[in-house]
Amino acid sequence: MTERETVVPRILIAECMQEISSFNPLPSQYENFRIEEGEAMLAQRGLNTAIGGALAVFAARGVEVVPAISARAGSAGLLSAPGWARLRAQFIAAVERCAEGVDGVYLSLHGAMGADGNLDPEGTLLEATRGIVGSRTPIVISLDLHGIASRRMMRVIDGFALSWPYPPIDFADTGERAARFLLRLRSGAPSPAIVRVVISALVRRDDLITKTGCYGDLLLGCRRLEAEGKVLAAGIMIGNPFTDVPELCSQELLASAAPDEACTLALSLSLSLSRHGSGRCAIAFTGSMRLLTMRSYRRRRWAGPSCSRTLRMRPHRVRRGI
Numbered sequence: 001m002t003e004r005e006t007v008v009p010r011i012l013i014a015e016c017m018q019e020i021s022s023f024n025p026l027p028s029q030y031e032n033f034r035i036e037e038g039e040a041m042l043a044q045r046g047l048n049t050a051i052g053g054a055l056a057v058f059a060a061r062g063v064e065v066v067p068a069i070s071a072r073a074g075s076a077g078l079l080s081a082p083g084w085a086r087l088r089a090q091f092i093a094a095v096e097r098c099a100e101g102v103d104g105v106y107l108s109l110h111g112a113m114g115a116d117g118n119l120d121p122e123g124t125l126l127e128a129t130r131g132i133v134g135s136r137t138p139i140v141i142s143l144d145l146h147g148i149a150s151r152r153m154m155r156v157i158d159g160f161a162l163s164w165p166y167p168p169i170d171f172a173d174t175g176e177r178a179a180r181f182l183l184r185l186r187s188g189a190p191s192p193a194i195v196r197v198v199i200s201a202l203v204r205r206d207d208l209i210t211k212t213g214c215y216g217d218l219l220l221g222c223r224r225l226e227a228e229g230k231v232l233a234a235g236i237m238i239g240n241p242f243t244d245v246p247e248l249c250s251q252e253l254l255a256s257a258a259p260d261e262a263c264t265l266a267l268s269l270s271l272s273l274s275r276h277g278s279g280r281c282a283i284a285f286t287g288s289m290r291l292l293t294m295r296s297y298r299r300r301r302w303a304g305p306s307c308s309r310t311l312r313m314r315p316h317r318v319r320r321g322i
């Protein structure tokens with residue numbers, strides 16, 4: 001055991017969650033958020049929330065948790081500009097206050113936020129957090145399957161966990177997986193490459209139900225990859241058609257120490273989605289499917305050409321109307 005591993009790790013935790021509908025004419029406000037700072041966040045212990053799940057893992061592993069801030073709001077319209085300015089400032093101030101000497105950061109995010117003047121608020125919070133903790137402190141996030149993971153977000157993080165079943169029931173499980181990912185990085189595992197396959201498609205209606213729909217088949221593939229240890233994390237984000245932001249899409253995310261292999265795995269899973277159908281699957285392919293590999297922020301460069309390529313697909317049939 002190295003000297004570093006014998007020291008009790010200090011992990012900063014923070015949370016910012018909202019799923020907005022751009023088409024709701026009523027903007028949401030700062031007051032829509034339930035905000036807990038510091039120790040108050042620990043009230044989520046034992047709850048079926050991402051933070052609750054992460055806290056259970058950290059407690060079992062003897063981690064010292066540094067709770068910064070939790071902000072959670074129900075689904076609503078676009079967050080107003082003043083509301084976002086206040087929330088952003090409070091979030092960043094809390095992270096700044098707690099960041100000294102931490103060994104890692106876990107951020108519980110939804111991924112489908114949107115604010116007046118900022119359509120990637122989570123990207124902004126992540127960039128600010130990275131700026132505060134520096135390039136050597138691992139940041140792992142969790143995201144809802146309705147979130148829209150942006151390129152900016154992916155370039156900042158070192159790892160992730162995505163919620164799996166729909167309807168969603170596994171909030172704590174998602175936080176547990178994120179916490180385990182973070183502790184694995186902290187114990188010296190190299191920062192993985194993150195492979196992101198953007199699928200220009202939106203799956204709707206019953207096909208979303210993971211026990212029976214086509215989305216569930218793919219999810220099963222992701223879960224198997226994680227369970228067999230072929231990747232560190234895998235999942236599919238189905239986007240949220242009501243969060244009308246530039247990067248809205250379905251996408252598959254894989255984290256792996258072996259980027260080439262992860263590219264191949266990601267591509268084969270995504271192609272299986274494209275082949276799905278015969279009238280069973282409500283999928284609209286509206287453009288090309290892109291396969292991107294992103295190195296972590298600290299490496300500040302794209303992966304080699306063998307892992308960064310564009311797969312052109314003919315626009316696919318629209319099934320059953322979206």
Ligand SMILES: [Zn+2]
Nearest residue numbers: 019144145146
């Ligand atoms: Zn959702």
